Amino acid sequence: MDILRALESIRTPFLDVLITWITRLGEEMILIVIFCFIFWCISKRKAYVIGIVFFFTAIIVQGMKITFRVDRPWVYDPTFPTVTGAEGTATSYAFPSGHTQAAAAYLMPLGMLLKNKVLKVIMFMLAILVAFSRMYLGVHFMSDVIVSLAIVFVATLLVIKLYYNAPDNTKNKILFPLLTIIVSVALLVLVLVLDRAGVTYASELRDSVLAAGSALGFAVGMYIEQMYIKFSVKSKNIGIHIIKNGTWVRCNNWESA
Numbered sequence: 001m002d003i004l005r006a007l008e009s010i011r012t013p014f015l016d017v018l019i020t021w022i023t024r025l026g027e028e029m030i031l032i033v034i035f036c037f038i039f040w041c042i043s044k045r046k047a048y049v050i051g052i053v054f055f056f057t058a059i060i061v062q063g064m065k066i067t068f069r070v071d072r073p074w075v076y077d078p079t080f081p082t083v084t085g086a087e088g089t090a091t092s093y094a095f096p097s098g099h100t101q102a103a104a105a106y107l108m109p110l111g112m113l114l115k116n117k118v119l120k121v122i123m124f125m126l127a128i129l130v131a132f133s134r135m136y137l138g139v140h141f142m143s144d145v146i147v148s149l150a151i152v153f154v155a156t157l158l159v160i161k162l163y164y165n166a167p168d169n170t171k172n173k174i175l176f177p178l179l180t181i182i183v184s185v186a187l188l189v190l191v192l193v194l195d196r197a198g199v200t201y202a203s204e205l206r207d208s209v210l211a212a213g214s215a216l217g218f219a220v221g222m223y224i225e226q227m228y229i230k231f232s233v234k235s236k237n238i239g240i241h242i243i244k245n246g247t248w249v250r251c252n253n254w255e256s257a
Contacts, residue, residue, distance in 0.1 A: 001141075019136050023137060048176075058214075063186075185212070
């Protein structure tokens with residue numbers, strides 16, 4: 001609590017607004033927009049790296065939340081004030097940080113896949129800023145955000161090595177959708193066990209169910225697309241292709257899929 005109290009002491013109306021906007025980088029809608037843009041216009045393989053990292057780490061984080069069931073700072077210390085409106089962005093338990101995980105799950109893969117060194121640094125700094133914002137707003141302890149960053153960092157390294165840099169064959173096209181389904185089902189089983197045992201409220205399990213359900217949908221969609229649809233980023237119509245890829249980022253930072 002000492003760190004959170006120190007951050008509370010430097011709060012100002014301007015910083016409150018600024019950091020509230022920064023923390024929104026951890027909202028899933030931003031991830032969806034970035035994923036769809038990369039998938040449609042730049043590289044399916046890079047987009048799948050982001051998707052795999054996001055859903056695997058989301059399942060891990062949500063599973064840890066309902067397993068450890070760590071209270072939020074204002075529950076731990078009722079005298080501790082959060083920034084106005086911040087509690088509305090904090091659902092379920094505190095440990096680890098879901099917002100930090102969601103932001104880092106697309107920022108860290110981008111940082112590792114981009115070739116421009118300046119952009120690499122920016123991506124990682126933004127991930128750290130989101131983590132900081134959760135503490136500044138008073139909704140997470142330092143341990144919550146550090147663990148989330150560590151989980152995403154390790155997951156990104158593994159997915160890039162085992163999926164992105166691996167041969168593009170049928171085995172690898174099946175492996176990650178299958179693993180995603182397995183861990184999603186495992187999380188749903190854990191939710192069911194905890195719910196039946198009555199150790200937590202149904203409202204605290206909601207995010208876990210959403211994460212598992214979304215991951216299942218992603219896994220099935222990834223399998224069907226890779227095995228049957230086989231969408232091509234490059235269009236036979238040069239005009240359509242130029243429109244789809246009308247960005248200098250592809251030329252400068254995303255040379256190969």
